[in-house]
Amino acid sequence: MVFFACQNTKKNTAKITNDKVKIEKIIHSADLFYKNKKLDSAFYFYNKARTKCNPNEDVKSYIYCMYYMAEIQQAYQDFIGSNKTAAETIPYLNKIKEPNYVWNIYSVLGRNHFYTYDYPTAMYYYSKAFTLQTDKINKLEAKNNIAVIYLKQQEFSKALSIFHSLSNEKLVQQNPQNYSKILDYIGYCYFKLNSPKALSFFEKSIKIKSQQNDTNGLGKTYYNLCEYYQNQNADLAMKYAKLSYKNYTLSGNTDDSLLALQFIIENNSSHIESKKNALIYINISDSIYMERQKAKNQLAKIKYDSKNEKEENLKLSAQKIKHELQLAKQESRNIAFYIIIIVASCLIVFLYFFLTVRANRQKIEATYKSETRISKKLHDELANDIYHVLAFAENRNLSSEENRNHLLKRLEDIYSRTTNISKDNNLATSFQNFSTSFKEMISSFNTPQINLLINGLDCICWSEIDKDKKTVVYRSVQELLVNMKKHSDASLVAITFKELDNFIILNYIDNGKGTDKNKMVLKNGLHNIENRIYSIKGGIEIYSDLGEGFKVQIKFPV
Template sequence: MIPYRMRIFLFIIFTFFSLQSCQKKTSNTPKPKNTKPEIEEAILTADRFYSQKEFDSAFFYYNKLRSICNPVTDSENYITSLNRMAEIQQDHADYTGSENTIKEVLPYLKYAKKQSQIWSTYVILSINYLNTYDYKNAILYNQKALRLQTEEWRKLAARNNIAVILMEEGKYNEALQIFLSLTTKKEVLNNDEFQNKALDNIGFCYFKTHNPNEALLYFNKSLEIRQRKNRPFDLGKSYLHFAKFYEKSNSALAKEYMLLSYEKFTAANSVEDRMSSLELLIKNTSDQELRKYATKYVNIVDSIFEVRQKVKNQFARIKYDSKREREENLKLKSQKIENELQIERQENRNIISYIIILVALSLVVILYFYLTSRANRQKIEATYQSETRISKKLHDELANDVYHTMAFIENKNLSIAKNRENLLKNLRDIYSLTSDISKENCPLVANKNYAASLNEMISEFNNSETNILTKGLDTILWSEIKKNKKVAVYRTIQELLVNMKKHSSATSVLITFKKTNKNILIIYVDNGKGIDANQVLTKNGLNNIENRIFAINGSIDIDSFPDKGFKVFIKFPIIR
């Protein structure tokens, strides 16, 4: 059988852990979504469309990839997607849109693990600045690309770009020195495309710096490589430079090169360069031919403007729709997070409430255990004191009387009437003392029969030698008085009567009871021997009386002198 206290304690522990279990169940949050499969699918789809030159679809999926990737933890895919998007916009002459796209990368380049990605970002940005005539920034970003720890061919490409920008600024001598240095590098000599571009640009710089012989030499070297590779765009570039070279010295030959360049740029579908060829033809023709080339030029301008505008709008719409969708998702996520925070705050308040309840219950249990334990200790202590006092009385009083009686029987002749009377008197005294001790230790009646019990106890001390009177006992409503006070009164009067019988030889005793508005007064008077009031505290009986009265917030006053009787005035409050 589990003790009652232990059952309470186990119940509290069970309640606490049940609450904790419920709390854990409600506090489970969903795991972050795994976006890796979605990212891999977007990369494959975007790269496939890019390789097939379906740039609108490629742009869409690269933009989707950009929105899925975390720019910090997945910087590689994030930077790649934006670089490709900017390249597509750049190829469609949307240089401002390309610049805005590529600038989204810049804050996250510090997380890039591959220097080649940073190099691509800088080069794309520099080309945008070049085509929007911001030559200073175009050179700046190529210089940044040069400082990166990348392959040698990337460094050479950045230097080549700087030289091209210098050509656009008209700084042909500076550009020429860079191009000449490039032609000594094995990476350039081993790459026909790189080499023929460098040679063609060197020839153009010599042409612009009025060195026609050198210009023609390098033009021919470049053309020889390009004719061998037979790439329309590269051939168109060489023919265009030959047309400009012969424009003033041999107009017929210049016109032939203009037409050849126009033909090659048309085959390469290079609209910008085809317009450059038409501009030269318009400038160097007249009459019907001028009208024909001008019409072609205007048609190309109109069509290219319409196409580019559509492409710009398409790319802008893709980015806008993605941005709006992302903002809506962020709004939904923020609402979800706010809801989760509110739930978490409520859960935290619940936890605090549970803790407060647990602490309160624990304090109640501890207080209950403490009070119960203290009551048990007090009960044990009271029992011990009572047993000690009874033992002392049995030893000091009853044992001595029994011993003297036994000695009297042994030494006296009981056939003599006087001796028999003394023996009977001694036996009555022993019986009376035994009765007193028994009554002192017995349970006290403190209910509605209290007055009768008190009166009965007093009457037992009344005999032929001592007359005891009570006054006002029945005038007090004892049911209004607390039990502990009634017990104290009972024991106090009993102690006074025991002392009177043992020590005072009184023949008359009067005990008066009075009630005032708030107090009970008890006056004890006998005509016995009396005592010295200065020695009252040394008497154990009177000391016990004082302790009982003080315990019920009462007061006691003793008035006695030797041979002048004994008086005790007792007062205690009814309520307090």
């Protein structure tokens, strides 16, 4: 790694000289940690050097540190944090003469918007990077990034033209890894343009990557081939999907290995193998999420602590000045004391009237909430129970006396709770055996078209959990399954439970059509789930994208 020391300027004082030397040493330590892939430590030292830099006097060191901090945040997929860090340098970019520094910032901003699917903004930053007078390799990389944006926007002809021009560059041809990537992109463009030329480029890319033992690159090419053969040869497509998963796993690329595993699950005719792969998918997905969330929190804490330390120093200085002023104004304290008494008296009178008015307002709000609660229970609980009964009638043989009796019992229960809704009854079931009641509810959604997996339910000691929390869990999962059956067209649903650090974590995932997370608005069922979870001091996170299924994680204290 190239080490960028703080730029030497006119040394006005010995203090400035000493500070610059300290900053250089800190940056050098950060570079060593970054080179050895100890990103947490590298981030800590880059941040420490950044806080000591004055961007108006030492802009190179400041931008250098901020760029690598943004890179590390991006590596942990904290794209919002990375974007914020990089954007803080924009006001100082016009003060630096080296265009490569500016290119670095524009590139990291472009990648952040690319990874968050904001392709127009990503194209804007990549284009700005391309127009800079930088090294040839930076020019080519910016050009490649622009072509990838065209690829994502399905403008395959434009992308193909750029990738062909890149493949003719000597700098690209001299680097087997980069050259094979370009060949892969060209093959993918031809594939999307329905051209038979695609296969030859994929095969040439595989040959180069195999010689270089590029397992991650092979995973990408094999995945392109499984898509290529998906509608032509199902067996061959599955073969390449498994090869893609194997190579991505060997390279440690867990995100793309999950993509290949998802293809295997969705296209595998073996019911047993699909279940096994689905559990693997869930476990890997959960571990990735927890690891990255932990890393994001750690980086955010480092930035916060440095800011807090600076503010604490300012606070201590302010307190010292305040103490000196208090000593100088000793004689005026008696007057201040009387003023405080008068103000306090006025405040007491004000609080009395304020609390009286608020109490009256709360009575009105309580009446409104009571009416809203009754209306909500009619919509949420009874509506879902009716849909549950309809699902039971749809999926069971009603000629069976046992099924008929069960149906009648459920209808009588709904009728009973309707007449007693004002008494705020709980679920019909007493939850003496929560696991059995829960499984029974879920099994009613299990049809020949929908395969339901439950894992970890019996590992939770439900008898020790508050009845209200069990009600929330029951209703939330019921709401998710109702929404799944109504909207998602899912064929596979997995629900897992686990207890960690006095919290119960519930993961719901299906392979339905999903929804655009940028346009998703919580309303109706999902909004009700969110309110329920918040009522037991829990949290909920929803992940979805078009064509990539629907995932919900619910976490609440035991």
